[in-house]
Amino acid sequence: MSQKPKLYYLNGRGKMESIRWLLAAAGVEFEEEFLKTREQFEALVQDGLSLRFEQIPLVQMDGMNLRQTKGILSYIAGKYNMYRKYLNVRLFIDMYVDGIRDLLTMCMVFIVNAGKDKQKANIKEKATNRYFPQYEKVRI
Structure with missing residues (x-):
């Protein structure tokens, strides 16, 4: 093992x-x-x-x-054969991986801009309404 x-x-x-x-x-x-x-x-x-x-x-x-x-x-x-044999599945996975990277970048900006309420509100809105729903819908 x-x-x-x-x-x-x-x-x-x-x-x-x-x-x-x-x-x-x-x-x-x-x-x-x-x-x-x-x-x-x-x-x-x-x-x-x-x-x-x-x-x-x-x-x-x-x-x-x-x-x-x-x-x-x-x-x-x-x-772990998560891509399966289909190129479109690999593309799907790679798109979501890049989406996570974009979301994490926004989260880092959120942390750095602790005192900037307007910018924090914008980042929170994008994360909540643009990114999170996409991951909740994922079905492979």
């Missing part, structure tokens, strides 16, 4: 959340290592292999260090 994938990220959602969702959709159990200190992050950077781009998320699975969210998601979808 192969080892469970191990996910390295902060103790939060962020870019790791879509990876968690995809692993859950594939029925794959995983372990998580939450980076709580700068020293833990620096240790991954210093080993030269784990964080090639000096960024997280990092997923260790199948004897590899997977980096960059979209690449990780593509690998998981391919490994």
Whole structure:
């Protein structure tokens, strides 16, 4: 039996959340290592292999260090045959992955603009009315 994938990220959602969702959709159990200190992050950077781009998320699975969210998601979808054999299904999945990336970018802007109520209201409205309903409708 192969080892469970191990996910390295902060103790939060962020870019790791879509990876968690995809692993859950594939029925794959995983372990998580939450980076709580700068020293833990620096240790991954210093080993030269784990964080090639000096960024997280990092997923260790199948004897590899997977980096960059979209690449990780593509690998998981391919490994667990989530794309199936149809090109249109792959396009559908990739569109939703990019949508999540756009939504996360908006969420990061929301956090950074803590004191700007008008901009926060606009972001909240887009997330609530444009993005969330699309994910609630997904049926593959």
